[in-house]
Amino acid sequence: MSTQRHSSYSCFLSYDQFAKIFDVLHAFDYEVIGPTLEQEAIVYGSIRTVDDLPRGWTDIQEPGRYRLQQREDDALFGYVVGPHSWKQFLFPPVSTLSTADRTDVGWQFSEAKQEFPKVAYLGVRACEIAAMQIQDRVFLEGPYVDHEYQSRRRQALIIAVNCTQAASTCFCTSMNTGPRCQQGFDLALTELPEGFLVEVATPEGEAVINSLESEDVTPEIETAAETARQNAVEQIKKELDTTDIRNLLMSNLEHPHWDEVAERCLSCTNCTMVCPTCFCSSVEEVSDLSGDHVERQRQWDSCFNVSFSYMNGGLVRNSIRNRYRQWLTHKLATWNDQFGTSGCVGCGRCITWCPVGIDLTEEVAILRQSQEQSLLESEQEADHLPG
Amino acid sequence: MSKPTLAVFKFASCDGCQLALLDAEDQLLAVAGAINIVNFPEASSRMESGPYDIALVEGSITTPRDAERIQQIRRDARYLITIGACATAGGIQALRNWGDTAEFMRAVYATPEYIQVLDNSTPIAEHVSVDFELRGCPINQHQLIEVIQSLLAGQVPRTPRHSVCLDCKRRGTVCVTVAQGIACLGPVTQSGCHAICPSYNRGCYGCYGPAAQPNLISLSTHAINAGDSGTQTAHRLRNFNAYATPFREESQRLKNQSEEEA
Numbered sequence: 001m002s003t004q005r006h007s008s009y010s011c012f013l014s015y016d017q018f019a020k021i022f023d024v025l026h027a028f029d030y031e032v033i034g035p036t037l038e039q040e041a042i043v044y045g046s047i048r049t050v051d052d053l054p055r056g057w058t059d060i061q062e063p064g065r066y067r068l069q070q071r072e073d074d075a076l077f078g079y080v081v082g083p084h085s086w087k088q089f090l091f092p093p094v095s096t097l098s099t100a101d102r103t104d105v106g107w108q109f110s111e112a113k114q115e116f117p118k119v120a121y122l123g124v125r126a127c128e129i130a131a132m133q134i135q136d137r138v139f140l141e142g143p144y145v146d147h148e149y150q151s152r153r154r155q156a157l158i159i160a161v162n163c164t165q166a167a168s169t170c171f172c173t174s175m176n177t178g179p180r181c182q183q184g185f186d187l188a189l190t191e192l193p194e195g196f197l198v199e200v201a202t203p204e205g206e207a208v209i210n211s212l213e214s215e216d217v218t219p220e221i222e223t224a225a226e227t228a229r230q231n232a233v234e235q236i237k238k239e240l241d242t243t244d245i246r247n248l249l250m251s252n253l254e255h256p257h258w259d260e261v262a263e264r265c266l267s268c269t270n271c272t273m274v275c276p277t278c279f280c281s282s283v284e285e286v287s288d289l290s291g292d293h294v295e296r297q298r299q300w301d302s303c304f305n306v307s308f309s310y311m312n313g314g315l316v317r318n319s320i321r322n323r324y325r326q327w328l329t330h331k332l333a334t335w336n337d338q339f340g341t342s343g344c345v346g347c348g349r350c351i352t353w354c355p356v357g358i359d360l361t362e363e364v365a366i367l368r369q370s371q372e373q374s375l376l377e378s379e380q381e382a383d384h385l386p387g
Numbered sequence: 388m389s390k391p392t393l394a395v396f397k398f399a400s401c402d403g404c405q406l407a408l409l410d411a412e413d414q415l416l417a418v419a420g421a422i423n424i425v426n427f428p429e430a431s432s433r434m435e436s437g438p439y440d441i442a443l444v445e446g447s448i449t450t451p452r453d454a455e456r457i458q459q460i461r462r463d464a465r466y467l468i469t470i471g472a473c474a475t476a477g478g479i480q481a482l483r484n485w486g487d488t489a490e491f492m493r494a495v496y497a498t499p500e501y502i503q504v505l506d507n508s509t510p511i512a513e514h515v516s517v518d519f520e521l522r523g524c525p526i527n528q529h530q531l532i533e534v535i536q537s538l539l540a541g542q543v544p545r546t547p548r549h550s551v552c553l554d555c556k557r558r559g560t561v562c563v564t565v566a567q568g569i570a571c572l573g574p575v576t577q578s579g580c581h582a583i584c585p586s587y588n589r590g591c592y593g594c595y596g597p598a599a600q601p602n603l604i605s606l607s608t609h610a611i612n613a614g615d616s617g618t619q620t621a622h623r624l625r626n627f628n629a630y631a632t633p634f635r636e637e638s639q640r641l642k643n644q645s646e647e648e649a
Contacts, residue, residue: 039561039588064609066566083561093557266602268574269549273556284545289417289536300557305549306599320602355552355564355574356609 011214012221014195018076019050024211025120030157033089034122035082040068042082044089047122054079061167061348064357077123077191080167081347085276086121086128087135090152094299097148097283102292116151122159124185126178127170127347129160131276133184137339138279157204160185164228166235169348171361174240177345179232190225197225240346240361241368246333252367253325261363262321264356269302271350271358272327277343282308303327328360391440391539394426396460398446398453399480399508403525404471405429405445411528418532421539437463441538447473447480447508454505454514461515466538469511470531472524472627476596479524481508481630508630521546523579524594524627530579547578548599551591554582563590570610570623575601575633596628603637617645 013021025032034047037054047053059079060067071078096112124132136153139146163170163179172178181188186205190197197217200206272278282301287294301308304323309316317323335343344360351359395405409430411418418424425435442464448454461467472478483491484507492499511517521534530546537544547553551573555562563569563585571590573582579595597603607620621641624634 040566041561043559043561064565065568066562068566083566084559088559093559263602264605266550266574266605267600268552270552270556270562270574273553286545287536287540289414289421289532289539291536291540300553302549302553305547305553307548320600353562353565355562355571356605 008199008201010197010199010217010222011209012195012217013189013198013209013212013214017212017214018196020212021208022047022049024208025157027211028118028208030118030120032120032122033086035077035079037068041066042068042079044082044084044086044123050076053077053123058165059167061169061352062357063169063351063359064354066352073193075191077161077189078165080163080165080170081125081128081349083274083349083353085274085347085349086124086132087276087279089119089121090132090156091135091139091146091149091279094297095148096295096297098296100294100296114148114151116148116155118155118157119152120157120159122161124158124160124181125163125347126160126181127172127175127345128276129158129181129184130172130175130177130345131347132158134277134339134341134343134345135279137341138277157208158185158187159205160188162188162190162225162229163232164191166232166237167348167352169238169351169359170236170346171238171240171348172346173233173236174238174242174361175342175344175346179236180229190228192221192224192228197221238348238361240344240364242332242342245342245364246336248364248368248371249329249333252371253329255367255370257363257366257370258321258325261324261358262319264358265304265320265324266356267304267306267320267323268355269304270353270355272302272304273300274349274353275331276347276349277331277345278302280308303330328363331360332364390421390423392425392435392438393422393441393443393535394435394437394439394464395424395429395443396426396445397428398444398457398474398511399449400446400471400473400478402429402445404474404523405443407470407526407528407531408443411532414528414532418535422535438465439463440465441535442467444469444474444511445471447477447510448505448514449480449508450504452503457511457514466518467511467515468519468521468534468538469517470521470523470526472522472594472596473508474511475520475522475631476628477508477510477630479627479629482625483508484630485625510630519544522577522595522628527579527581549578550574550598550601551576551578551580551582551585551595554578554580555585558582558586560586563588568613570615572606572623574598575603575606592626593624593628593634594626596631597633601633603633604640607637607641617641617648621645 032047035042036045036052042054053076055076056071056074058069058071060069098111101108139149160181186202188199200209280301281298283298285294286297303326331343442460469475488506492502534544564571569590572593573591576591576593577595577598584591610620621638624638628634
């Protein structure tokens with residue numbers, strides 16, 4: 001994706017023209033990854049033609065529950081975010097970093113040879129762009145640059161889609177990440193009954209659009225797109241009050257509510273795996289039986305994995321209470337200290353994909369209520385003090 | 388230096404775990420090159436007596452004779468490694484631990500007085516000290532090779548204790564519980580099978596036994612709130628690893644609760 005500044009403009013693509021975008025992208029040597037129906041969900045996978053998109057399907061989400069449902073129209077992007085996120089392509093779940101081979105003259109070390117194809121990510125939502133930018137800070141902007149991530153990110157063309165509806169688990173408005181895509185894309189689409197309003201933001205995006213027959217945007221189209229996008233805003237009911245959230249969490253590390261959450265939390269790692277910003281991994285040397293060939297492998301790992309905090313001498317976080325608290329306080333509080341933003345984009349995946357439906361917004365609200373209650377009580381006490 | 392010797396022993400079991408060693412075709416020659424297999428009745432009629440460097444023990448202890456036999460194997464083995472759900476948790480045959488063994492024998496055998504059997508099916512570690520337990524029903528051949536390889540190299544084997552969920556996510560399997568309402572033991576079951584069942588739209592059966600620090604009460608409470616009965620929920624835990632402590636205690640708690648309610 002280009003970081004070059006480019007004056008953006010809008011145009012309109014009919015459905016027929018949009019259907020041709022796949023041939024155009026392939027002609028530009030992009031592999032296209034986008035939403036498709038698989039395993040009873042809308043997941044991200046390889047897209048060859050417009051027919052691979054989940055036409056006429058939507059998703060119904062609530063804590064611990066996700067169901068597909070047929071729509072009454074033929075919308076191509078009439079759903080929100082599913083179990084997958086784009087991190088599985090930019091930061092793959094398993095990768096070989098380097099290899100070592102024993103030879104007659106000693107160990108030969110070599111970096112893993114990898115090809116990084118050009119990829120067009122189609123259907124990226126505003127919260128997901130925010131998640132990519134958070135992972136950019138983690139992998140690219142610190143003292144150690146992750147070269148694999150960097151190579152994949154450089155080869156990415158982002159074709160965003162503005163949400164025109166929301167799930168009960170969405171709370172991007174609380175995290176200021178959506179639902180409208182503001183930046184960080186090459187093209188951004190708003191789906192309308194007759195086609196797409198397209199915002200063109202970069203020369204790479206413009207090259208794709210110039211290969212199609214686009215039309216001028218009429219005031220009617222502009223209004224219809226605005227109405228469709230506003231529909232998503234109005235459907236978002238979930239809230240996370242982020243006021244002074246860092247201090248709220250960090251000053252309540254011994255609150256009894258952590259024990260209550262730990263009774264429900266399975267520590268199964270699902271929330272961290274579906275989270276589009278969680279970036280933890282473990283690196284292991286894996287050798288063959290002869291011990292002559294060794295691969296250094298990296299794979300997704302999780303603060304909910306009991307062994308993840310193992311250090312010489314034992315486990316640092318040896319209870320579910322400690323592990324849940326670590327995750328929530330890092331995500332919403334100390335992430336800010338570390339990377340300058342929240343680690344949460346409000347996509348709601350951790351709520352939907354928790355097998356027992358734990359909702360982080362509710363857990364934070366309980367801590368906040370309890371804090372406000374105790375402040376109120378101490379004020380009342382102070383009022384009653386003599387003198 | 389001579390190659391380390393390896394012997395394989397069978398107790399009450401189906402032989403499936405030993406077969407994992409024969410199934411490791413790609414690595415079998417390398418295994419044979421690195422160790423000397425001196426006692427493996429499933430593979431060879433050559434059976435040498437101990438001592439052995441490594442003893443792989445499959446199966447649970449179910450008879451008085453086996454309870455004695457394992458003692459000699461322990462004395463003969465430098466490293467005793469138990470393989471599979473029978474050897475590490477008592478196996479599917481441990482379901483009888485909740486029943487009346489004498490009654491089962493009367494129902495099955497014409498002359499039950501010929502049968503000498505213990506009341507309970509128990510894991511090897513209840514009888515002798517075990518150096519390493521490799522879980523699974525059956526075990527995973529890659530994990531078995533990993534254990535043998537680690538022993539040879541003097542390393543700790545990499546047999547993760549996290550939940551099956553982590554493997555589902557790494558391989559891109561969509562959660563069958565959340566997306567389809569299928570009951571699944573994945574969140575409380577130890578990794579090892581590469582999360583096969585959910586990738587075929589089935590819930591996890593718990594073949595690798597309890598994960599580290601499993602929260603069984605939360606998972607059963609959620610299943611019961613979603614409409615399952617306590618008995619159904621208990622029966623899901625009474626499978627190949629029914630007698631593994633966390634599964635045993637939770638299924639018993641659910642049974643007791645159901646009986647109290649009835």
